[in-house]
Amino acid sequence: MIRFDAVTKEFPDGTVAVDDLTLTAPTGKITVLVGPSGCGKTTSLRMVNRMIEPTRGSISLDGQDTGRMDQAELRRGIGYVIQHAGLFPHRTVLDNIGTVPRLLGWDRKKIRERSSELLERVGLEAHLGERYPSQLSGGQQQRVGVARALAADPPVMLMDEPFSAVDPIVREQLQDEFLRLQDELGKTIVFVTHDIDEAIKLGDQVAVLRVGGTLAQVAEPAYLLAHPADDFVADFVGRDRGYRALQFQETPRLPLRPERCVVLGERPEGRGSTWLLVVDDDRKPLGWVEPARVGDRAVEDADLHRGGTVARAGGTLRGALDAALSSPSRRGVVVDDSGTLVGTVMAHEVLSAIEDTDRPERDEGDPVRGGAVTVAGDEA
Amino acid sequence: MDWLASNWRTVGELTLSHLYLAGVPLLLGLALSVPLGWTAKRWRGSYAAVVTSTGLLYTIPSLALFVIMPLVLGTKILDPVNVLVAMTIYTVALLTRTVADGLMSVPDHVEQAATAMGYGGLRRLFGVELPLAVPVIAAGLRVAAVSNVSIVSIASVIGVSQLGDLLLDGYRRIIWGELLTGIVATLLLALLLDAVIQLGSRALTPWQRVAGGRP
Numbered sequence A: 001m002i003r004f005d006a007v008t009k010e011f012p013d014g015t016v017a018v019d020d021l022t023l024t025a026p027t028g029k030i031t032v033l034v035g036p037s038g039c040g041k042t043t044s045l046r047m048v049n050r051m052i053e054p055t056r057g058s059i060s061l062d063g064q065d066t067g068r069m070d071q072a073e074l075r076r077g078i079g080y081v082i083q084h085a086g087l088f089p090h091r092t093v094l095d096n097i098g099t100v101p102r103l104l105g106w107d108r109k110k111i112r113e114r115s116s117e118l119l120e121r122v123g124l125e126a127h128l129g130e131r132y133p134s135q136l137s138g139g140q141q142q143r144v145g146v147a148r149a150l151a152a153d154p155p156v157m158l159m160d161e162p163f164s165a166v167d168p169i170v171r172e173q174l175q176d177e178f179l180r181l182q183d184e185l186g187k188t189i190v191f192v193t194h195d196i197d198e199a200i201k202l203g204d205q206v207a208v209l210r211v212g213g214t215l216a217q218v219a220e221p222a223y224l225l226a227h228p229a230d231d232f233v234a235d236f237v238g239r240d241r242g243y244r245a246l247q248f249q250e251t252p253r254l255p256l257r258p259e260r261c262v263v264l265g266e267r268p269e270g271r272g273s274t275w276l277l278v279v280d281d282d283r284k285p286l287g288w289v290e291p292a293r294v295g296d297r298a299v300e301d302a303d304l305h306r307g308g309t310v311a312r313a314g315g316t317l318r319g320a321l322d323a324a325l326s327s328p329s330r331r332g333v334v335v336d337d338s339g340t341l342v343g344t345v346m347a348h349e350v351l352s353a354i355e356d357t358d359r360p361e362r363d364e365g366d367p368v369r370g371g372a373v374t375v376a377g378d379e380a
Numbered sequence B: 001m002d003w004l005a006s007n008w009r010t011v012g013e014l015t016l017s018h019l020y021l022a023g024v025p026l027l028l029g030l031a032l033s034v035p036l037g038w039t040a041k042r043w044r045g046s047y048a049a050v051v052t053s054t055g056l057l058y059t060i061p062s063l064a065l066f067v068i069m070p071l072v073l074g075t076k077i078l079d080p081v082n083v084l085v086a087m088t089i090y091t092v093a094l095l096t097r098t099v100a101d102g103l104m105s106v107p108d109h110v111e112q113a114a115t116a117m118g119y120g121g122l123r124r125l126f127g128v129e130l131p132l133a134v135p136v137i138a139a140g141l142r143v144a145a146v147s148n149v150s151i152v153s154i155a156s157v158i159g160v161s162q163l164g165d166l167l168l169d170g171y172r173r174i175i176w177g178e179l180l181t182g183i184v185a186t187l188l189l190a191l192l193l194d195a196v197i198q199l200g201s202r203a204l205t206p207w208q209r210v211a212g213g214r215p
Helices: A041-048 A071-076 A093-097 A099-103 A108-121 A126-130 A138-150 A168-185 A196-202 A221-226 A231-237 A241-248 A317-326 A347-355 B002-042 B044-059 B062-073 B080-104 B108-116 B121-158 B164-173 B176-204 B206-210
Strands: A002-010 A016-025 A030-034 A056-061 A078-081 A156-160 A188-193 A205-210 A214-219 A261-263 A276-279 A285-289 A310-312 A331-335 A341-346
Touching: A002 A041, A016 A041, A016 A188, A016 A214, A030 A041, A030 A196, A041 A056, A041 A156, A041 A188, A071 A078, A078 A138, A078 B108, A093 A099, A093 A108, A093 A126, A093 A138, A099 A108, A108 A126, A108 A138, A138 A156, A138 A168, A168 A196, A188 A196, A196 A221, A196 A231, A196 A241, A205 A221, A205 A231, A214 A221, A214 A231, A221 A231, A221 A241, A231 A241, A241 A317, A276 A341, A310 A317, A317 A331, A317 A341, A317 A347, A341 A347, B002 B044, B002 B080, B002 B121, B002 B164, B002 B176, B044 B080, B062 B080, B062 B121, B080 B121, B108 B121, B121 B164, B121 B176, B164 B176, B176 B206
Parallel strands: A030 A188, A030 A205, A078 A156, A156 A188, A261 A276, A310 A331
Antiparallel strands: A002 A016, A002 A056, A205 A214, A276 A285, A331 A341
């Protein structure tokens, strides 16, 4: 557990970067600090491993005041990932990963084994271990950055916009894998981002900071979207927050309809319907096709309309609605966990399911259960 | 050619002492420039003072410096140590700025990562900053090497022998073979040192050659 206790940071030039911040990052959870530039999120993060010293207040790690700990020792116990990965250009990937173990004086063989294990864990092939960082793509470098932070198995990780310098597709992959990794590892993570979507996707709890370094609100993502504390938070979480909040609502039983399909490489039967769903031999959906355009020949790969997204049965309402909205036939494709077609759903059916579901409500006046989060100085 | 054929032994000896008088100060100067450059980087306020004051040393005429040395060091006038120290001063003058700039060329995010992982003091200097500054420092070292090989010839005037002797003697007695040998030998020596530094730099920076090799 990381606890900020009335922490203030005032720089020598008089700028107050963080103002009386009291916040707890619970053990094993991801706490996201989010806010516009100048809200003190990075400063707050760097005060945890004392790259910046607080002017007033204290930060404790599992009850121990970090201000009293040896600086280098404290830092070696905290994993740190930054925007451009910050890899050492003169060291191979494996040597980069083994940095902290080397500083801790592990023996060579153990460092080597641990580094290789982590390389695999973050989804990189073994042969990349002997490369230099400049030979990797941005996304790969970022994975190495995460592996390096994990090397000495620190209980705490600080992540400063680690995924914001890569392209959107890679970013999404990295986010997904990061969540999968966190599922296995259960680290106490403080994550800084300026991207509210990322905050909502990754955070177990999200702390919204405003310019000047005051805490505007801290809550679980679903709660934040449903009940922004004030106009600033409402504005910051964005106009389409109603839609985005759907991603936290498990799909109730949707009335799925059976869908007539055609297997790729076969001739479509009948010409009645305007759009036909094309599947592969395992009934995995591939895309939509207009029978009129295909005529009497077999459906080819080039005929496919791939615009529609695919929702997972038991997934979120957002996924189901998006599948319906993005489908050219207006019928959203729903698959099971193995990706096999279960049926389709129409947008109005998802909407009536939404209307039957409750919005997340305030739970005993405290957004995060167990009293883990307290917001001081925010009563006004 | 005739001249060289009958004097090759002397030329060999002079070349060796030329290499010694120019090369050893290069290493000493580098060793001194590292702490100076590091200071200039560590305390940014001192950068201008350190870099400018060391840089100014280079403007002292070499003959003057050679002559002053015995007074400062209390050595004999013909002692080669005078030359070694003077050449070291010139090396420091050229390298301090290079080392400071080299250390400052380390990307910010790399510095940050090093700090966050608990790198401190000397470990950080030798483990992260200096290795990354090698390309910049090597470039400065090449300039200093050529400069040393050239300046050290003047030491003949104060009686410390090296290839400069050939130039001085050849000029006095108008022996073209000797003059030419002196010039060519000095040139070859400068090229040799330059090549050694380049090879050393390449050996220390394998990561530089792969950059851009593949995405």
